[in-house]
Amino acid sequence: xxxxxxIHGDELDSRAREVLREIVIQHVSxxxxxxxxxxxxxxxxxxxxxxxxxxxxxxxxxxYLQQPHTSxxxxxxxxxxxxxxxxxxxxxxxxxxxxxxxNEEVSHTTEIEEVLGLAxxxxxRLSDQVGMVFMPTLLxxxxxxxxxxxxxxxxxxCIIVGTNGVVVNKIVESRLSFTRDELDKISRYxxxxxxxxxxxAIRRRLVRMTEQERALHDSMLQKTIALxxxxxxxxxxxxxxxxxxxxxxxxxxxxxxxxGALRKTFLALQEKEKLVDILNACLVEDGLQILIGSESDFTxxxxxxxxxxxYGTHNAPLGIVGILGPMRMEYSRMAPLVDYLGRALSxxxxxxGEQR
Amino acid sequence: xxxxxxIHGDELDSRAREVLREIVIQHVSxxxxxxxxxxxxxxxxxxxxxxxxxxxxxxxxxxYLQQPHTSxxxxxxxxxxxxxxxxxxxxxxxxxxxxxxxNEEVSHTTEIEEVLGLAxxxxxRLSDQVGMVFMPTLLxxxxxxxxxxxxxxxxxxCIIVGTNGVVVNKIVESRLSFTRDELDKISRYxxxxxxxxxxxAIRRRLVRMTEQERALHDSMLQKTIALxxxxxxxxxxxxxxxxxxxxxxxxxxxxxxxxGALRKTFLALQEKEKLVDILNACLVEDGLQILIGSESDFTxxxxxxxxxxxYGTHNAPLGIVGILGPMRMEYSRMAPLVDYLGRALSxxxxxxGEQR
DNA sequence: GACTGGCACTCCGAGTTGCCGAGTGCCAGG
DNA sequence: CCTGGCACTCGGCAACTCGGAGTGCCAGTC
Numbered sequence: 001x002x003x004x005x006x007i008h009g010d011e012l013d014s015r016a017r018e019v020l021r022e023i024v025i026q027h028v029s030x031x032x033x034x035x036x037x038x039x040x041x042x043x044x045x046x047x048x049x050x051x052x053x054x055x056x057x058x059x060x061x062x063x064y065l066q067q068p069h070t071s072x073x074x075x076x077x078x079x080x081x082x083x084x085x086x087x088x089x090x091x092x093x094x095x096x097x098x099x100x101x102x103n104e105e106v107s108h109t110t111e112i113e114e115v116l117g118l119a120x121x122x123x124x125r126l127s128d129q130v131g132m133v134f135m136p137t138l139l140x141x142x143x144x145x146x147x148x149x150x151x152x153x154x155x156x157x158c159i160i161v162g163t164n165g166v167v168v169n170k171i172v173e174s175r176l177s178f179t180r181d182e183l184d185k186i187s188r189y190x191x192x193x194x195x196x197x198x199x200x201a202i203r204r205r206l207v208r209m210t211e212q213e214r215a216l217h218d219s220m221l222q223k224t225i226a227l228x229x230x231x232x233x234x235x236x237x238x239x240x241x242x243x244x245x246x247x248x249x250x251x252x253x254x255x256x257x258x259x260g261a262l263r264k265t266f267l268a269l270q271e272k273e274k275l276v277d278i279l280n281a282c283l284v285e286d287g288l289q290i291l292i293g294s295e296s297d298f299t300x301x302x303x304x305x306x307x308x309x310x311y312g313t314h315n316a317p318l319g320i321v322g323i324l325g326p327m328r329m330e331y332s333r334m335a336p337l338v339d340y341l342g343r344a345l346s347x348x349x350x351x352x353g354e355q356r
Numbered sequence: 357x358x359x360x361x362x363i364h365g366d367e368l369d370s371r372a373r374e375v376l377r378e379i380v381i382q383h384v385s386x387x388x389x390x391x392x393x394x395x396x397x398x399x400x401x402x403x404x405x406x407x408x409x410x411x412x413x414x415x416x417x418x419x420y421l422q423q424p425h426t427s428x429x430x431x432x433x434x435x436x437x438x439x440x441x442x443x444x445x446x447x448x449x450x451x452x453x454x455x456x457x458x459n460e461e462v463s464h465t466t467e468i469e470e471v472l473g474l475a476x477x478x479x480x481r482l483s484d485q486v487g488m489v490f491m492p493t494l495l496x497x498x499x500x501x502x503x504x505x506x507x508x509x510x511x512x513x514c515i516i517v518g519t520n521g522v523v524v525n526k527i528v529e530s531r532l533s534f535t536r537d538e539l540d541k542i543s544r545y546x547x548x549x550x551x552x553x554x555x556x557a558i559r560r561r562l563v564r565m566t567e568q569e570r571a572l573h574d575s576m577l578q579k580t581i582a583l584x585x586x587x588x589x590x591x592x593x594x595x596x597x598x599x600x601x602x603x604x605x606x607x608x609x610x611x612x613x614x615x616g617a618l619r620k621t622f623l624a625l626q627e628k629e630k631l632v633d634i635l636n637a638c639l640v641e642d643g644l645q646i647l648i649g650s651e652s653d654f655t656x657x658x659x660x661x662x663x664x665x666x667y668g669t670h671n672a673p674l675g676i677v678g679i680l681g682p683m684r685m686e687y688s689r690m691a692p693l694v695d696y697l698g699r700a701l702s703x704x705x706x707x708x709g710e711q712r
Numbered sequence: 713g714a715c716t717g718g719c720a721c722t723c724c725g726a727g728t729t730g731c732c733g734a735g736t737g738c739c740a741g742g
Numbered sequence: 743c744c745t746g747g748c749a750c751t752c753g754g755c756a757a758c759t760c761g762g763a764g765t766g767c768c769a770g771t772c
Contacts, residue, residue, distance in 0.1 A: 049716090266607050728757100
C-alpha cells in the first residue's frame with residue numbers, strides 16, 4: 001500500500017534505506033535471515049514488527065530483499081548489496097595496526113614475485129578471504145638494465161631490471177657458448193642501448209637487427225642478438241600470472257558448510273582463466289571496484305563478491321589486487337583494506353623507480 | 357578356532373594372506389567395507405561366504421581387519437595395510453607415458469625452485485594426491501660460483517651456483533655502494549677463492565677474515581667480505597622449504613565427503629611444521645618409505661598414508677619427495693611413481709653437476 | 713493516514729517410528 | 743574342513759508428527 005518510492009522512482013524512502021541498511025549489516029554479521037521481530041528488537045527503529053514487515057514487503061517487491069522460504073526472514077539480494085554499497089555503506093577507516101603491518105611487510109621485499117606473493121598472502125590474512133594479485137603482462141615493461149651471468153656451460157641467467165625497480169630473472173639455455181667476458185660486454189651493450197625501452201620494443205628492434213647487413217659480419221653482435229631475443233622472449237608470462245592465496249579461508253565460512261558447494265568453489269578456483277578475465281575487466285577502470293554476485297560470473301553460482309583495485313603508476317596500471325569471498329562479507333572493512341594495499345603497492349613501485 | 361598363524365606366529369596362512377590381499381585391493385578400489393559374500397563372488401576363492409567369514413574373523417582377531425559396525429563388511433586396519441605393503445603388494449611398473457611425462461618436464465627446468473615446484477605439481481597430478489617436495493637445508497651445499505649484479509643503488513642480486521648445478525638467487529640490500537666493476541671483481545674473487553666449499557664453510561671463513569689485520573687496511577677486501585657474508589647469510593631457509601601441491605585433490609575423495617574432516621585436514625596442511633618433522637625423519641633412511649595411519653601422526657586423525665623417498669646424490673641426500681593421501685590409496689601405483697620421480701630428480705641433479 | 717496487535721497460515725527441521733536389506737556368527741550336517 | 747541355513751544386529755531410508763518461527767493480512771486505535 002504505502003508506496004515508499006521517491007518521486008524519481010529509483011531512490012528509496014529514508015526509512016526504507018535505514019531498514020535495508022540494518023538488514024544488510026545484521027545479515028552480514030550473523031549469516032541468518034533477518035526477521036521483522038529481530039529488527040524491531042534491535043532498537044534502531046521505534047516501530048513494531050508489523051510496521052517493519054510492511055517496509056520489508058516493499059523492499060522485497062523492489063528486488064532488494066528476498067525470502068529463502070515462506071516462513072523465514074529476509075536476506076539481501078545482489079541488488080540489495082549493490083544499493084547498500086553505493087549509498088548506505090560507511091567505509092571504516094583501516095585500523096592502524098593493519099596499516100602498520102602492510103607498510104612493514106611491503107618494505108621488506110624487493111623482487112616482484114616476492115612482493116606480489118606477499119601481497120596476496122597479506123590480503124588473505126587480513127581479510128580472512130581469498131587474496132588475489134594479478135600481474136597482467138610485462139610487455140609494456142620498460143627496462144633499466146639487463147645482465148647476463150654464466151651459470152653453466154650453456155645456461156645463462158638473465159636479470160632484467162625495470163625502470164620501476166621490478167626485477168625479473170630467468171635462465172636461458174643457448175646453443176652458443178659464452179665466456180664471462182663476452183657476457184659482461186653484452187650486458188653493458190644491451191643496458192646502454194636499450195635502457196628505457198619496453199620489452200616489446202626491444203624484441204622488435206633485435207629482430208630487425210638480425211636482418212641488417214652489418215650484423216651478418218660481426219659475430220659478437222650476432223651472439224648478442226641471439227641471447228637478447230631469447231632473454232626477452234618468454235619472460236612475458238611470468239610463472240604465475242595470478243597469485244591466489246587463502247582458499248582455505250573458505251572452509252570456515254558458514255555458506256560452505258556443505259561439502260558440495262565447497263568442492264565446486266575449490267575447483268573453480270583451480271582454473272584461473274575465468275578469474276583472470278574478471279580481473280582484466282577491472283583493469284580498465286581505476287579506483288576501487290566491487291562486484292557482487294551475478295555481476296561477475298565466477299562459478300555459475302552467484303554467491304560471491306569481489307573487491308578489487310588496480311595498482312601501478314597512475315597512467316600505467318600494472319595489475320590488480322583484490323579479494324574474493326562470499327557475497328555476504330564486510331564490504332565496509334574490505335574496501336579500505338584493498339584500497340590501502342593497492343596504494344601501498346603503487347607507492348612501493350614508484351619509490352623503487354625513483355630510487356635511481 | 358582354526359588358528360591361522362604360522363609356526364613363527366608372525367606370519368599368516370597362505371589363504372589368509374590371499375584374503376587379506378583381496379580385501380585391501382577391493383577396499384582401495386571401492387572404498388566400501390568388504391563382505392564375505394562379495395569376496396566369494398569375486399571368483400578368486402572357491403569358497404563359500406561362510407568359510408570366508410571364518411578366515412575374516414581370524415584376521416580380525418589378529419588385528420588386520422576391523423568392522424565399522426556389527427553388520428558391515430570388513431575394512432583393513434593400519435596393521436592390515438602394513439602387512440599388505442610389506443608382504444602382499446606387487447608394485448606395478450610405472451606406465452611408460454608417466455615415465456615420459458616426468459622425464460620431459462624435468463628436463464625443461466633448471467632453477468632449483470622451479471624443479472622442486474614442478475616436482476610437487478607433477479606428483480600431485482599423476483597421483484591425484486597431495487604432492488610434497490622438501491628441501492631441508494642448503495648449508496651442506498658446495499658452490500661452484502657466486503656472481504653479483506647491480507640491480508639498484510644499493511641492491512645487489514647474488515647468484516649462487518652449486519657444484520650440483522643448483523642455482524639460487526636472492527637480492528641483498530647493502531649499506532655500502534658498489535660499482536659494476538667492483539662487483540665483477542668481487543664475483544671473480546669469490547668464485548675462485550671459495551669454489552668447492554660449502555656455504556657453511558664459506559661463511560665461517562669470511563667471518564674469520566674480518567678479524568685479520570690485512571682486511572682492515574684493504575677497503576676492497578672489506579667490501580668483499582661484507583657482501584659475501586650477506587649473500588651467504590640467510591640463503592639457508594629458502595623461501596619455501598616445503599612445496600605442497602594439490603590439496604584440492606582431497607576434495608574428491610570419498611573419505612572427506614563431510615565438511616568437518618575436510619576442514620581439519622586443510623588446516624593441518626596449513627601448518628607445515630609437523631609435515632616437516634615427519635619428512636625429516638624420512639631423510640635418515642634411504643630408499644622408498646611408506647607410512648600408514650598412526651605410524652605418522654599427521655593430524656591426530658590417523659586416516660592418512662605417506663609414500664616418500666629421499667633424493668639427491670647417493671651419499672648426500674638433498675631432500676625428500678613424496679605424496680600424502682588417505683590411508684586408502686593405491687600403494688602399488690604410488691610406490692613406483694614416487695620412486696621414479698625421486699630417481700629422476702637425483703639423476704637431474706647429478707647430471708647438472710657433471711655437466712661442467 | 714500511519715501504526716499496531718492479533719490471528720491464520722506456511723514452512724522448516726528435529727525427533728520418532730517402522731521397515732527393509734545387508735551382513736554377520738554360529739550350528740549342524742555332509 | 744567346508745557349506746547351507748537360521749537367527750540376530752545394525753544402518754539407512756521414508757513417512758510422519760509436531761513445535762517454532764516468521765509472515766501476510768485485517769481490523770482497531772490514535
